[in-house]
Amino acid sequence: MESFLQTLIAGVLLGGLYALIGIGMTLIMGVMKIINLAHGELMMVGMYIAFWMFTLFGIDPYLSVFIASPILFFLGILIQRFLINPVLKVDSILPENQVILTVGIGMVLANLATIFFKSDYRATPVSYGTSAWYLSDYWESAPFDLSLSVPWTVSFVIAVAITIALWFFLSKTDSGKSIRATAQDLDAALLMGVNVKLMRVVTFGLGSALVGAAGCLFIPIYYLFPSMGGQFTLIAFVITILGGLGSTNGAIFGGLILGIFESMTATYVGMGWAPVGRFLIFVAALIFLPGGMASLLKKKRIGK
């Protein structure tokens, strides 16, 4: 029982962070119809910002969210405006050449980081890095002990807060609605007077800012090296597919499912199997649920 609950806690915390990584990619996928395979590398950039802010100025990584996100927002805008847009216009033999371009952007970012910061492992040893709350400290006669790591919990709470803010932005504001309109039907949005071009630029910036924030939330609990991006691109990709290409709500559920599934696999099957579990989910989603979580959510709504 203790093992199960502790694993569940770990899974939910991990899943919340995964969701934030996944949402950025999902947004970009929804509006631009391309998979941004430089996503993990953008997260790496965000982490380096948090790392240097901590090392040089002693700024807490969590505060760096407010520094890294705007920087990543503008980096995203630059990438979209000057690299991806020109390629979108060109007729080429390969139909998905923008996707290949994002792979290239990712490689350039990873290699630039290697040149500037060396391939050393970096971390921000924050003072609360190993603190945790224990059930037995608050409830003496607890039948079992559960623990809740301070940095993990803080990261999770901020991730949830960012997600709620994003949901609010997308569903309640004008610009948010325009982004959703562009994602749902490009031509109709164009006819309704939505500035589709601008929305695309903003979306790419927003997606980058989100993953930059995720980077700041990850660094107190993880560490940093230039070639770490690929691993997180992959995770974001699986979540995007699982969530149903382009659905932000789907991505939230996708992230949580992935986090819990990975943790359960690690406890009850073996940690070496956790990556295998990840791809099992990926393949299963493609075969049995091609629309992802989004299609399930939609079905329920119609049922009501």
Added chain:
Amino acid sequence: MKRLSVMMFMLSIVCGAAFAGPATAETLELGIPLPLTGAQAKFGEMEMRSYQIAMEEINAKGGIKGMTVSLNFEDGQGKPEISRAIAEKLIDVKKQPIIFGDYSSSCSKAIAAVANERKVPYLVVTGADDAITQQNYEYVFRMNPSNAYYAAGLGSFLSQVVKPTSIAILYESSDFGTSGADEMEKYGEKIGMKVVVKEKYEKGAVDFKPILTKVKAQKPDVIYMVSYVMDASLLMKQIKELRIEAKLFAGGAAGFAIPEFINNAKDAAEYVVTATLWSTQVNYPGAKEFAEKYKAKFGDYPSYHGAEAYSALYIVKDAIERSKSMDPADIRAAMKATKMMTAFGPIHFADKDGYQNQNFMETLVLQVINGKHETIWPESTASAKYVYPIPKWRDRK
């Protein structure tokens, strides 16, 4: 600025040549394959600096047999095929009578095959794969203990002090991790220690808590982990978070023995023991001096790889000086008769337990005490008394 630095460099070469001890017409050129670029470059660089320190010392004292030593570093990029090509060049073109160096096991293996075939002695400096000195290679010598003996010191610490009855083994899914875990499992069987969990993980994992939860439920006496530095810090941090109370937390070298481990894991690193081959405060002659010299020059302490490289040049010097001629066969005979003390420890190449020309030596155990690595085992070389039993997490401040 750039021109200035080039000029300084030229100047230093000229000066270096002018002051290089007694002016000897002869120089002894030695080529050393090392990974100077690529993923292992960090270790290649450390070894290169250590070789250079040894070279300067040797030249200041008159060189080898009156010849000034000049080292050329060849970049093998950590790729066995390139290392092999470098070894071929050194043997066939440069006619170098003895080869030494390179970092990884796979590169050392590649060079060993060439050296033995061409009948030129090869001194393995850091490659730890057991098989390198188990292939009846007459011409291949190894100064570092092989993987199987890496944790020998930790083993004797466990059986004499901790006397555990159960152990949990966590290891990364690489050659290095797997062989380390298998050795510990074998050793556990030998001293009657039950292996309750043996789990591998993918390097770079974010969350170890699920697997640690499983370990916690089994209540092992000892938790033994074979990991690189970042995984090592995450593991200890999360063990602290979950308050897993084992009698001892032990690391299988690599990640647990370097200062970055303490910097990252902070208070969670306290009292963790780890097997290692060498430490900067061990009382072998010249060890501390080398460590301090390295620190003064490059800003931080070397790991055991540096000590191995530093001592390797002295072993080569010793063998060449005792050798009848510069013929590879004579140098091989001299290598075989090596019996010397170095900053890395005693060196003697023996044929034992299926190994040939292998140096068997006592390995050390370190413990993190007050945020610093201290040598605690064997007690004859200890710099501090070990802390055992270790306090429970709950009782630590």
